Amino acid sequence: MPTTQSRTDLYAEVQQFYARQMQLLDGGAFEAYADTFTEDGEFRHTPGREPARTRAGISTELHEFHRRFDGDPVQRRHWFGMIDLEPQDDGSVRSTVYALVITTRPGGKPDIAPSCVVHDVLVRVDGELLNRSRRVEHDQLP
Template sequence: MTPRPAPAELYVEVQQFYARQMHLLDAGRLDEFAGTFTPDGSHQPSPDKPPAYGRADIVAAIRQFDERYRDDPVVRRHWFNMLCVAPDDDGSIRADYYALVVATRPGVQPIIPTSCLVHDVLHRVEGRLYVRSRRIDHDQSRVVQLAGASRG
């Protein structure tokens, strides 16, 4: 069954939600970023890592990840595109999109170290959107899996 397309107003609302969310993440405002998830929401940064559940654990996981960049003057920007938005009958909203992370260091050309496909389930609480679950599939992992399968 093909999901029904989202009305234009919902599509734009979801795009604006992600723009605000990624501005928070890229600015290091992690508590506010985690506040865009439901209180029991989940964030799985890659298939080989367990998901973080709840806002406090989401912040802790991101801080742990960011720790490896503590002495690195890198600026990371998250770019989302090719967004597919599909409302479900239960009121939740499925959003699948491509994500690129652009890393910029002083005096060096920007690079794209990460390319992903992200799967979100959004819920509306008192009129506002929140992420109930996020699963991130890295293209680098998929390329390795496909290359291994073609050898077998």
């Protein structure tokens, strides 16, 4: 079991990882976002769809998903909070996070939807923190 100091360091590291990762996503840097996953990473973000697998698959999935915003001057921001970390015996970390997606259009008010719970498995590869898997559950769905 990690010491209090090492858990504090891990929490800060994961929070910084998420800040960088979400800024890449919100900035449309989908290839760089996909690089925050392991080569064989898995990403399930849309209910009812198969997960994207591999970095190339994650990047392709995100490009396809965001085509629906072509011609729409929308800005989307992903907000992660209430991060709960569970270090595992194999060195991985299970992370459960509350996520809000805030959508804003010029002249409009921010719209917060969806509200989600994100389940990640984080691992170290060559000392770098990466996502091995991400599963997003939308609160509005049964």
